[in-house]
Structure formats: structure tokens, C-alpha cells
Amino acid sequence: MVVFIDVPLPARAPIGTIRHRVGYRLDGARATAQLSGAPQVLPRTRPSLLAPPLRGGPWLAIHAADWPRGHRRVFYRVDGHARLPGRFAIDWVKLDAHGRYANGDADLARAWYGAGADVLAVADARVAAVRDGMDEPARISQRTHHRPEDDAGNYVALQLPDGRYAFYEHLRKHSIRVAIGERVRVGQVIAALGFSGESTGPHLHFHMADANSPLGGEGLPFEIRAFERLGRYDDIARMGTPWQADDDAAARQDEWPGSNTVVRFAEGLAPDREQ
Template identity: 35%
Template sequence: MSATMRALLAVAMGFTLVPPLSQTLRAETPAASAAVTPTGLVGNVLFAPRPVLGSDGLQHLVYELQLSNVTGERVQLKRLSIFGDADKEPLAVLDGAEIARRFSPGGRRGNESAELGGYQYGIGFLHVALPAGRAVPQRLRHEVEAWFGQFKVDAVIRLGPVAVTTSEPPVLGPPLRGDGYIAGDGCCDSVRHVRALLPLNGGFRLAQRFAIDWEKLGADGRLVKGDRKQVANYHIYGEPILAVRDGTIVDMRNDLPDQVPGALPDGLPISDADGNFAVLDIGGGAFVLYAHMKPGSVRVKAGDKVKRGDVIGQVGNTGNSSEPHLHLHVMDGPSPLLADGLPYVFEAFTVKAIDRAGTADFDRAAEMGTPVTLTPVVPPLAMRRALPLDLSVIEWGQ
């Protein structure tokens, strides 16, 4: 088949060709009609994105775009542009290298690639930090440039339009007391939570999209003092966990032992993943999960009414946990896994430092007992109604 015939076939599949092929074909191809045409790549957003104000002062959108190659040969994703409303300039552009860091064939974390095989799908884990002063868009749309092996052409596909849900996120009080708390694996680009997409009960769920693993630093910047295999040596172990809103406890567990720190447990059943936990219904279709609590420390049971600031348990190391911490997230249903993760904000907190060296540095500190590499925030940044971003070190307000 000649290059021109392949390109004509691509036009018939609904592609917008990338120049110079598109210029070559103008004289040979009839004017495009408004008729419905097939396309070689289809896409949809799994869950409507919801904005949240981060501790950097910017609005953030975190969501997932599923792309499916409906041709029989390889597709190479080269560029993804994200547009808001009727904007002519994109809010964000991902080149091939960035796509390869964010796009997972089959939705499998750790399987990132910018390629899709024939009849294969993948999930792009996307994050848009809106420019300062830019209003949250009402809609998003996507434009993908890709190489299609079946047609031997580069083409642009427009897909995945979605409305942005602009309802206000739940406002929470502090889940812990005092200062020195670091937001592990938080919003918006750390992978352990934001890419914890699970195929459950016949569909995808991502309850942990905005989850944070709260840990605590000592005065020397370390998470632990002494033997790292002893849970009681971690600064956060046994800290009281507080109700973040008035609400009703809808589920809990209190019978699992602490894990030995240092590694995630092998062969843990999914029913034990959250360890000892509590789920708090705070109204408006939002539920708060507190996970990995200390054995025997959970003070509440299903049906209990709690007030903001009530102690509901203590920080432990139960379930799927490698060192003591409080896992907290907000979701749209009472199941810790079979739900969609919602953004949320805290009423007041102060950012005192940030580990700008990133997740690798934090993981090394957890594994080796070394200090976290901190960049002080001078002066400390007092925030209201915002979400602490990844590896921020904060002091809680009231």
C-alpha cells in the first residue's frame, strides 16, 4: 500500500494528520463532513476530576484517562495536550518521555510505557496544576498525537472530554496533635496512592487518590530512634488519632497485631490491608478512612457518634504497613477500597519544611534511619482550607 493510500485510510478512520502529510493530502481528500467516522484510538476519563487547593497556593486536578488502541498494530504516544473549556492554549502538555512516566498499559502500576500494542488499553495518571489566577475550568478536553503502525502515519486524535466537578471539598480538622508531621506519598505525583487503581467487583476503583501516610519526625529529622524493628521506637507510634469532623462511625476493626517494621508483609489478604481501622461518615456522601491503628486502641464501634477532636484510636503498624503511620483518605462510600477517592482540605495548618529531595530520600530515611533532607520554609507558611502536598512537614492548627 502506498503512503498516500495509507494516509487516506487514516483520514477515513477520523484522524487529523500531522503535517506534512496533511498538507500533501489536501488536494486529494474531499472536505471533511460532519458525519460520524471511526477512530483508531478511543479515550475516556474514569472519574470526573475535582479541584483541590494545595499548600503551594495552586488549584490541582488529579484524574485518570483511559486510552484504548482499537487498531491491530502498535501505537506510539508522542504528545498529550490538556485543554480547559474553549482555551486555545493547553493547560498542560506531556511529551513522549513524560507520557512514558505516567501511562500504564493495562492500568498496572510499574508497567509504564508510551506504547500500546494492538487492541490494548492503558491508563494515564494525570495531574494538572492550574496557573496562578486561572479559574478552575468547567470542562477538560484532550488531544493525543501518536504514531499508528497500521497506517504508518502520525496523527492527532481529540478525545476524553469531561466535565469538572466543582463542588467544595470537605473541610477537616486535624487528625493528629502538634508538629513535625510529614505528608508521605501525598498529592499529587507520588505513585503509591495516586496510582493505586484496583479492578474490583467488575470495575476500576481508586479510593486512595488523595491519601496521605502521616509520619512524624523527631528533632533530629529522623522517623525513628534506636532499633528500627521496634514499633515503639517510631516517633508517631501510639499518637492519639482524632475525629476530623462530627460524624458517625460506620465500620471498624481492632483485632490485628502490629507488623514488624522494615518491609511490607507477604501474602496479606485484601481484607487485612487496612489493618485496624475506622471509617467515619462525615455527611454529604463523604467518608474518612483511618488505617493501620495500634492493636486494641480503637475506641469506637459502628454506630457511634463522634465530635471533632474526639480520640478514636492510636497510630500503629497493622495491615499492609512497613512502618508506623496514619493512613488517611476521604472517599465517596463506606468501603475503604470499593470507592472513589475525594479531595479534601484541612481547616488550618502551617508548613514548616519540605523534603524537596523527593520520595527516594524519604524512603531512604525510613529504610536506614537517616534524617530526612529538609528545606525549611522561612517564614513558615500558615495555610487555611488547603491540602498539604507531598512531603510537606506541618504543624497542626486547631
């Protein structure tokens, strides 16, 4: 059994260790028993600090710790080890000013605002893996389920200078502009947002991991250098309608976008590719 506990903490809380204390009561017992675990030392490594993987917006950062089938709760067993590759993953869906995600028939993949958007390198990095050639259906209603190893669809993995890997998944077929071993620069266009693999609609799945494997790496935290937070959805089922605007909407720096927040990235142009 796995128990998930999500506890909000003050920003930059100086916490070095944690100890779990679990209280429980057996059926028929009057008293509550308590079990205490050994102190666990928290990792000292800093999250990777990244440039945005997309430009402009608004973009909806889809993730939530309490979803039973959300990124943070789906384990994959690879080579005998269970891992959570999407522990800190974000699904990015583009919206318009009214919160709509498609122009016209939302069942048409090409009608989604994010379809075909430029996907950008988040750091100066080396291309570690590429998979291309997977088809994507023309309509959302035509999507099919895939084997777990094909869930990522067309994807690119970048190895960052800190040794961690950035994964970009569900890319458009034949849109990938880079090859394994190639060096890329921050902001460079590497592919286009698509609808391949296990996807509910055109979006960019982005996560960081400790290994060059979409399912075999453990998910790692990251922060984005700069973005403007516009608001959020308290209920993701309301996507497609106006989001709840923030009273304190402002530029954010060195932050992981919160659950189901709406953000905007700078519109700066990507640098030219090296020839």
C-alpha cells in the first residue's frame, strides 16, 4: 500500500529531516495506537532551474496531487523497480483569453490552440533520445490506448549540464528538428506540440527525471526562471470557461507553476539553429 501525503510548507522552508508518525485504531479497539518511523534526511539537491518549454500563452499547467490517476500517483515497474517518472510532470494546454482550448469543433485535434506550437529547449543541452513517426488521430474521439512503453508518443529527451533529463512528450509526427547527440541552445525550437501517444488532446507533457527513459527514471523537481501567473482553475472540469483570476497576478521567478494555474511566458524569439 502507498499513502500519499501532500503538505503545503512555507517557501524555502529550512527543513532537513522529516519523521512520520501514524495513528491508527483496530476494529473493536478503544485506544488509538501510534507508529513512528525513523527520521528521513531530505535531499539537498536544488531543483533544475529552466527556461520555459513554450512561449506566449495563456498556458494551463495541468497537474494535481490528489488525482487518483494523476502524474504523481502512477507507478511504472521497469527492470524490477517501481518509479514515478511524472512525479513533478506538467501537461501544458494552450487557452485563449476566455479559457477556451479550441477554436470551433473541439473534437478536431487541429482546432486546439496549442496544436503545432513551437516546443523550446529549456537549457543548453545535449539531445539524449528521440522517437518520431507515431501517428496521431485527426479527432480526439478517435484516440486509442497504447502500451505503456508507447504512452509518450513522439518525444525528445535532453540531457542537461546537471546530468538530469528533460522529457518532451506527445510531439507532432515528423516535427522533431534535432537528432541524438546534437547540442541545443536554450530557447531553440526542437519540435512542435502534438497529439501522439496516450493523450487526451493536443498538449505538451513535460517532466524532469534522473535517467534517459520515459518510464524508467524517477521524476525530479524543477523550477521555471520567469513567467506571469494569470490565475487558476479550482476545478479542472471547468477548463474551457474563464479561469479564476488571481488578485495578486504578477511576474513569478524561479518557481514551479502550481496546480492548474494559468500562466504566460515571454514572447521572445528562439535563437537560430547552428548549422
